[in-house]
Amino acid sequence: MGARRGFQEAVLAIVKKIPPGKTLSYKDVAGRAGNPHAYRAVGSILNRYDAKKWHIPCHRVVRSDLPAPRPGLYFVYAVLCGNGAIYIGQTGNLQKRWMQHRNGTASDYTRRYGARQLFHYEQHGSREEAVQREKWLKTGFGRKWLKREWKAGRTRQAGGTPGGYRWGSKRKLHLLKKEGAL
Missing domain, CATH: 1.10.10.10 (Winged helix-like DNA-binding domain superfamily/Winged helix DNA-binding domain)
Structure with missing residues (x-):
């Protein structure tokens, strides 16, 4: 007791x-x-x-309903910011990175505008794959795809x-x- x-x-x-x-x-x-x-x-x-x-x-x-970090597993994620913009990044520990964004210690952008929701994440087997996917999502076509998937309800919802x-x-x-x- x-x-x-x-x-x-x-x-x-x-x-x-x-x-x-x-x-x-x-x-x-x-x-x-x-x-x-x-x-x-x-x-x-x-x-x-x-x-x-x-x-x-x-x-x-x-x-915190995000997957636990595991060796050899990397994530690409998309965060909806307070100004309506989408922040895209990659990390090896999604739980830790999301809490950093929420607390304003992850990036200047999310510190300035706030991180409202982690609305999409993807798992990759290597850092190189994650970086490649992050770069594509940051292109105009990638952002359009991400917004279309999000509005259709097909993104991997997490956290937030x-x-x-x-x-x-x-x-x-x-x-x-x-x-x-x-």
């Missing part, structure tokens, strides 16, 4: 320290609290507390979802926008 209580207190302390305009995933919070596999418990803990009464910014904890929130996802999105995290 004491270990569970200690984990709960650690989670609440970590979430209280997330600065306005920044977010962490449930998995990141669980890892910082000492048990990286207990990310579902983080959601349960945050759901039990009245955020207003205890001054816990639960809305700054977001879901705010996750559950006791007072509704619209309220959570409103709070994150107000703080500049979206």
Whole structure:
């Protein structure tokens, strides 16, 4: 019982320290609290507390439904920015890179305009393949293809979802926008 209580207190302390305009995933919070596999418990803990009464910014904890990094696996991804533009990049660790974009530490462009949604990603077996595909997607034809696939609902959706929130996802999105995290 004491270990569970200690984990709960650690989670609440970590979430209280997330600065306005920044977010962490449930998995990141669980890892910082000492048990990286207990990310579902983080959601349960945050759901039990009245955020207003205890001054816990639960809305700054977001879901991470991206594939885990594996050796020899590279990703090309497309991010919808706050100004409506599409940012295209490639990485070996999609989860980490998405959180960097969300926190404004990945690129000057997404720091300036914000990363609203990771709306497409592709897996490749080598860095060279990923770079080649990234270059093609950045061409006029590639961007047209990407927009057409996205509008048709055929892109690989990932990340960018705010996750559950006791007072509704619209309220959570409103709070994150107000703080500049979206």
